[in-house]
Amino acid sequence: MAKKAKQAARQPKQATRTAIGGCAIQVSGVNKYYNKDLPSEVHVLKDVNVCFESGTFVSIMGPSGSGKTTLLDIIGCLMKPTSGKVFLGGVDTSRLSDDELAQIRGKTIGFIFQQYNLVPSFTALENVELAMRIVGKSRPYAKKRALELLDTVGLSHRINNMPSQMSGGEQQRVAIARALANEPKVILGDEPTGNLDTKTGDKILELLRRLNKEQGYTVIVVTHDKDVSRIADKAVRLRDGMITSGGG
Amino acid sequence: MQSPDMCDNMIDLAFKNIKRQRSRTALTAVGILIGIAVIVALGSFAEGINSFFQSTLELSAGKIIVEQRGAGGFQSGFAGSDITDEQVAAIGALDGVKEVVPVNMYIESGLGFSIGTVVIGINPENSGIFVGQNIGLYSGRGLEPDDSGAIMVGKNFADDRGLVVGDTVTLKDTDFEVIGILELSNNANVDGSGMITIQDMQDLLGTQAYQILYVVPYDVRDSEKIASDIIDDDDSLSAMTSKDFARTASDVVNQIRLFMFGMGAIAAVIGGLGVLNTMIMSVLERRREIGVMKAIGATRARVLTQIVTESMLISLIGGLAGVFLGWVASLILIAATGGGIPATVTPGLAAISIGFALLLGVGGGIYPAWQAAKVDPVEALRYE
Numbered sequence: 001m002a003k004k005a006k007q008a009a010r011q012p013k014q015a016t017r018t019a020i021g022g023c024a025i026q027v028s029g030v031n032k033y034y035n036k037d038l039p040s041e042v043h044v045l046k047d048v049n050v051c052f053e054s055g056t057f058v059s060i061m062g063p064s065g066s067g068k069t070t071l072l073d074i075i076g077c078l079m080k081p082t083s084g085k086v087f088l089g090g091v092d093t094s095r096l097s098d099d100e101l102a103q104i105r106g107k108t109i110g111f112i113f114q115q116y117n118l119v120p121s122f123t124a125l126e127n128v129e130l131a132m133r134i135v136g137k138s139r140p141y142a143k144k145r146a147l148e149l150l151d152t153v154g155l156s157h158r159i160n161n162m163p164s165q166m167s168g169g170e171q172q173r174v175a176i177a178r179a180l181a182n183e184p185k186v187i188l189g190d191e192p193t194g195n196l197d198t199k200t201g202d203k204i205l206e207l208l209r210r211l212n213k214e215q216g217y218t219v220i221v222v223t224h225d226k227d228v229s230r231i232a233d234k235a236v237r238l239r240d241g242m243i244t245s246g247g248g
Numbered sequence: 249m250q251s252p253d254m255c256d257n258m259i260d261l262a263f264k265n266i267k268r269q270r271s272r273t274a275l276t277a278v279g280i281l282i283g284i285a286v287i288v289a290l291g292s293f294a295e296g297i298n299s300f301f302q303s304t305l306e307l308s309a310g311k312i313i314v315e316q317r318g319a320g321g322f323q324s325g326f327a328g329s330d331i332t333d334e335q336v337a338a339i340g341a342l343d344g345v346k347e348v349v350p351v352n353m354y355i356e357s358g359l360g361f362s363i364g365t366v367v368i369g370i371n372p373e374n375s376g377i378f379v380g381q382n383i384g385l386y387s388g389r390g391l392e393p394d395d396s397g398a399i400m401v402g403k404n405f406a407d408d409r410g411l412v413v414g415d416t417v418t419l420k421d422t423d424f425e426v427i428g429i430l431e432l433s434n435n436a437n438v439d440g441s442g443m444i445t446i447q448d449m450q451d452l453l454g455t456q457a458y459q460i461l462y463v464v465p466y467d468v469r470d471s472e473k474i475a476s477d478i479i480d481d482d483d484s485l486s487a488m489t490s491k492d493f494a495r496t497a498s499d500v501v502n503q504i505r506l507f508m509f510g511m512g513a514i515a516a517v518i519g520g521l522g523v524l525n526t527m528i529m530s531v532l533e534r535r536r537e538i539g540v541m542k543a544i545g546a547t548r549a550r551v552l553t554q555i556v557t558e559s560m561l562i563s564l565i566g567g568l569a570g571v572f573l574g575w576v577a578s579l580i581l582i583a584a585t586g587g588g589i590p591a592t593v594t595p596g597l598a599a600i601s602i603g604f605a606l607l608l609g610v611g612g613g614i615y616p617a618w619q620a621a622k623v624d625p626v627e628a629l630r631y632e
Contacts, residue, residue: 105542105544107545
């Protein structure tokens with residue numbers, strides 16, 4: 001009995017759709033310092049409290065240096081806060097180890113980056129398969145799901161193309177397909193339209209909106225783009241590391 | 249413990265990743281290949297020498313081998329060793345000596361890729377000391393004391409030359425009819441040589457003297473004393489017991505193995521450094537990609553084992569090619585010396601070489617893999 005309890009405690013808890021108070025992610029009293037206690041100390045996030053409700057499309061906005069990317073990294077389990085708590089599906093991720101965070105990222109969070117970050121020597125299909133194969137899914141399963149996802153994002157005709165053979169918008173769509181590969185609860189985007197022209201950026205936003213409205217994904221996007229905040233359900237604004245609106 | 253799917257994914261991804269820089273992968277594998285090929289070629293030489301010594305030891309077990317001091321060894325056909333009938337009689341009269349068996353050898357080195365020839369001249373009544381009492385005939389009949397112009401051959405001797413009973417073997421322009429082929433004995437000396445009467449051999453070599461004497465004691469425990477008596481009685485002779493022979497053989501084989509170990513160690517440093525350099529470069533180039541992998545769910549252990557798998561794969565490719573090249577080198581060694589240097593690539597040698605290559609892969613990959621595992625995904629994603 002005690003052995004089973006210990007084993008259960010070692011397993012990272014799965015994020016579930018039943019979130020506390022309807023929040024897919026709850027940020028509570030989070031502070032983040034870089035180079036703490038050193039002369040170059042920077043207090044990037046100051047007592048941040050925000051609830052990202054399940055099934056919503058939220059934009060995080062603010063000027064450069066406001067801490068929005070740091071906030072995204074923390075809610076995406078890429079880094080831990082210096083103090084405070086982050087609840088992802090009811091689990092306090094601020095206390096988990098690096099490997100437990102990696103496992104949560106693999107199963108719960110889908111990332112989309114400004115620079116797409118596809119593997120340049122893999123095809124579109126292989127890039128989407130990668131997300132599943134690194135968490136141990138079989139080759140046949142990964143291929144089948146990757147084909148489905150690339151069809152969802154309208155890239156069935158590009159499955160064997162390398163990133164260098166695709167436009168920026170197509171690469172970002174591959175990245176979105178990759179983000180969806182492991183059926184995440186939350187999609188996080190760090191300036192997903194930052195490297196795209198307006199028209200292509202709109203298409204990407206439309207795709208994200210569709211995923212949010214039709215398939216119920218919680219989408220959180222860091223952006224400077226006012227078009228994003230127009231289609232978002234909620235805008236969280238930051239200045240100098242503090243929430244100025246949209247918090248709580 | 250990795251699941252089968254995880255192992256399959258790691259190996260497949262490793263193949264994909266090492267194919268990204270084919271030239272670099274190939275050059276790194278060549279570094280491993282050369283080292284392994286040297287180990288296999290030298291190892292095959294050591295194994296062959298060991299095997300040769302073992303088979304010779306089997307034949308000489310319990311006997312004392314006498315030749316003229318200062319004469320050439322096996323490779324020269326014991327040139328300069330001329331033992332007379334008087335010397336044979338003197339040895340035969342010593343205490344503890346049961347019989348003295350004179351033997352002459354004819355050795356013909358092969359040219360290029362042709363097979364060398366070893367033929368023993370012996371009294372057929374004493375042939376049991378070579379052939380062994382339990383080896384039967386595959387075909388034909390045994391050699392008899394009255395035979396002239398007849399040769400009895402081992403199975404490999406016959407097979408290598410496509411001989412059957414009745415065929416002719418020519419030694420120094422003299423023809424000998426094959427009258428018998430022995431069964432396979434698994435002793436390289438017996439299976440690979442021919443046998444004619446001592447009289448025919450003396451005629452062939454143009455001498456009435458003998459090259460080697462096999463002295464058979466009544467009691468094997470008296471071998472050392474008899475050897476000592478032989479030398480005391482006649483200091484123009486050397487006498488080696490099978491124990492002496494085993495000691496010498498062991499020394500020779502150990503020296504070859506030590507040399508091989510030294511070459512292997514050098515190969516390890518060169519090959520392993522090559523792998524280390526390649527993997528460090530690879531991890532540096534893929535820093536952002538490693539950050540992305542971690543961001544989308546790869547744990548540190550996953551990243552570490554992925555990098556080590558890649559380096560082991562490169563080493564395995566080099567190792568397999570090296571074993572093949574080493575095997576080819578051993579064949580060239582055999583051919584170039586007309587079969588004088590037996591070189592054998594045993595399954596054990598191949599397995600050890602592959603294992604060593606994999607070890608080099610682990611050794612060269614572990615540090616860069618550790619560095620990759622420590623990559624901070626946040627820093628890596630912003631890495632330019």
